[in-house]
Amino acid sequence: MLRERAGTKPRPLSDTVGDAFARLSKRERKGYDELLQRLTSFDAISRGLAEVRIADLISYQGVAYARDYANFIVEVAARTRAVDAPYRQTIVQAAIRGLHKLMAYKDEYDVARMHTQPTFHTNARGLFNDRVRLSYNLHPPLLRALGLQKKVRLGEWFTPGLRVLAQLKVLRGTPFDVFRFTESRQIERNLPQWYRDAVARALKRCTPETYAFVEEIAAAPDTIRGYEGIKLRSVAATKQHVEGLLARLAVSRGSGDCDLAGGGA
Secondary structure, three states: OOOEOOOOOOOOOOOOOHHHHHOOOHHHHHHHHHHHHHHOOOOHHHHHHHHHHHHHHHHHHOHHHHHHHHHHHHHHHHHHOOOOOOOOHHHHHHHHHHHHHHHOOOOHHHHHHHHOOHHHHHHHHOOOOOOOOOEEEEOOHHHHHOOOOOOEEEEHHHHHHHHHHHHHHHHOOOOOOOOOOOHHHHHHHHHHHHHHHHHHHHHOOOOOOOHHHHHHHHOHHHHOOOOHHHHHHHHHHHHHHHHHHHHHHHOOOOOOOOOOHHHOO
């Protein structure tokens, strides 16, 4: 992966729309506005959380990718409205955060995207009073799989190469994606659909009595942490926990009215 020499990390996703919207092209902003029209029934907090994440996913992979996300969270919101339970928006907000986290996984294309945003170098240099030289330390899974044990350090001259890599995001998940062969990337690509299926199964048993279980399942991606081996172990533990919750829901009394048909976007 890439790391700025001074030790700073890319700024985490903000819950404000401005920065995410500013990264979109004119065409992408049109698609963004169309997707926001789907959120008219959302409360103010849920809408704010969704707006910034839709913009981020458009920047991440395009309007169609963000549309899959929007379709799912809108359907979750529609189904949960059928249940008369306190804090009914908590499932929706958990799904907004959870699916975004899994769809916007940090692969080589996205790290390049973050490091080539116009504000990245400006913000990094702003941490110091003196002139600094930035460098990138690369050690992606593909290089490790080929036997490279140490990180490769490249200077700012490599920034144009990162811009090219960021543009190659269109190859993500396709047969032309050279990074798709690693175990980490294969698992990360499958996680969004696993999550949709799990939430769909949970919503089929959604009642005021089971609401807390459904919310915990919707919030499960928050327990996935780390990179590579650490992340894979975290994913396995999260899946095991979710399956346990789903098993408990399966023997609960009756089914609720939040049946999310299809289990996907």
